[in-house]
Amino acid sequence: MKKVLFALLSALAIANVQAADLTEGKQYIELKTERAVQPEVVEFFSFYCPHCYSFEMEYGIPEKVKNALPEGTTFKQYHVSFLGFQSENLTRAWALAMALGVEDKVKAPLFEAAQAAVKARNQNEPSADAVRKIFLDNGVTAEQFDGGLNSFAVNGLVSEQVKAAERLQVHGVPDFYVNEKFRVNPEGLARTPEGFVQDYVETVKGLLQK
Secondary structure: OHHHHHHHHHHHHHHHHHHHOOOEOOOEEEOOOOOOOOOEEEEEEOOOOHHHHHHHHHOOHHHHHHHHOOOOOEEEEEEOOOOOOOHHHHHHHHHHHHHHOOHHHHHHHHHHHHHHHHHHOOOOOOOHHHHHHHHHHOOOOHHHHHHHOOOHHHHHHHHHHHHHHHHOOOOOOOEEEEOOOEEEOHHHOOOOHHHHHHHHHHHHHHHOOO
16 A cells, blocks of 8 residues: 555656746747636647647547646637638538537548548648538538538637637647647657657646646
8 A cells, every 4th residue: 555655656746846847948838928717728730730630640649638637627629720721611610510519520530531632732622511521420410510500609619719829829730728828839848759748748737737
């Protein structure tokens, strides 16, 4: 029992050291913005972004960050509208996914469709029909899709994503923000894949303590 307790205390001490060792300008950048009222982590991404695809589909960084957050911390993923010819339509589609609570069902196929378009240099894909089919293939009814795409709730979520990106001056993705006050700086993290993922998670956790 004492060994288990010691191990737990040691792990906690290591986590605290990692949080205390965060350096502004290295692992994170402090913004000249007002701190969010409630603790939150926001990732800005684009389905067209190859690095976002790797973050999500290969390394699982968003999921790992989400699972490591303390109770009461909100995790959001916002799509940006400045990358790719169908970005605005994909931002709206993502808003619909959020409104219906089907993000985990449509995220992967939307990524695959957008990345296929990038590789094929097809600027008009995924088309509105292709996006609609993805939703319908993943349990959303035609009535839910057609009636919800331009609904008041979805319009509000589109505006929320766009305004958040403007407020935080997001210019590239993937980009993680903690409490609207700190931006994770990937250039200051470990270079190995395993170390990079771990550093990302620990940096977010440490910034929530600031």
